[in-house]
Amino acid sequence: MTGRFEGRRAIVTGAAGGVGRSTVELLEEEGATVVGLDLAAGDGVLACDVSDEASVRAAVAEAAARMGGIDVVVNVAGIDRFRRFEDLDVATWQQHLGVNLTGPMLVTHAALPHLRESRGNVVTISSIAGLRAQPYQAAYCASKAGVVMLMKSLALELAADGIRVNTICPGGVQTDLPTNAAAEHPDTELDWGLLMETAGARYGFMPPRDIADAVAFLASDAAASVTGAVLSVDRGTAC
Numbered sequence: 059m060t061g062r063f064e065g066r067r068a069i070v071t072g073a074a075g076g077v078g079r080s081t082v083e084l085l086e087e088e089g090a091t092v093v094g095l096d097l098a099a100g101d102g103v104l105a106c107d108v109s110d111e112a113s114v115r116a117a118v119a120e121a122a123a124r125m126g127g128i129d130v131v132v133n134v135a136g137i138d139r140f141r142r143f144e145d146l147d148v149a150t151w152q153q154h155l156g157v158n159l160t161g162p163m164l165v166t167h168a169a170l171p172h173l174r175e176s177r178g179n180v181v182t183i184s185s186i187a188g189l190r191a192q193p194y195q196a197a198y199c200a201s202k203a204g205v206v207m208l209m210k211s212l213a214l215e216l217a218a219d220g221i222r223v224n225t226i227c228p229g230g231v232q233t234d235l236p237t238n239a240a241a242e243h244p245d246t247e248l249d250w251g252l253l254m255e256t257a258g259a260r261y262g263f264m265p266p267r268d269i270a271d272a273v274a275f276l277a278s279d280a281a282a283s284v285t286g287a288v289l290s291v292d293r294g295t296a297c
Contacts, residue, residue, distance in 0.1 A: 067092075077273075084273075143194075146197060202227075
């Protein structure tokens with residue numbers, strides 16, 4: 059049976075782990091040629107700092123040259139650091155904006171000529187934190203909410219070029235991101251392990267593959283009439 063992405067060419071940021079790695083694996087299983095981008099290069103992943111324009115343009119150009127074009131862009135790379143607002147410094151604020159918001163802008167911008175040629179599509183990972191407020195995450199929430207509106211705007215602007223643009227807002231996912239962020243949580247009395255266990259029992263922390271499945275749907279021809287969508291994949295946590 060032919061896969062949904064047979065003959066398609068995709069780039070995936072944040073490809074070294076978590077949702078990014080799962081997305082690369084699924085797209086390849088479905089027949090795509092994939093080039094991953096990540097700060098952690100190696101094992102077929104190109105080195106790329108998504109917050110740096112020169113790094114992005116070089117990596118996207120190399121990926122396009124390797125594959126002969128680009129049909130799908132998947133923006134996954136992201137960071138999350140808990141901070142009380144009173145302790146939020148400009149450097150941490152800018153880092154969130156740089157990776158979570160400017161990153162998808164730069165990658166999509168660099169890939170745009172190739173997407174126009176292929177009439178391809180973009181899928182970007184935001185978060186339920188882009189749809190609802192969360193304490194100690196002002197920078198993260200602001201950056202992820204910005205992603206939602208950035209992609210909606212691009213969906214309208216690029217529709218005439220036949221380019222679809224969609225966003226996914228995951229809830230809790232079993233990756234290093236929430237675990238690493240928890241180490242900096244301002245509430246020193248917080249038992250993060252218990253919180254994860256309790257929330258997992260109530261909602262279920264999802265495996266990264268669940269998000270990759272949603273990416274694959276939106277990037278596939280099954281979603282040919284879907285653009286500007288914001289898909290929550292969160293087991294109802296944002297309801």
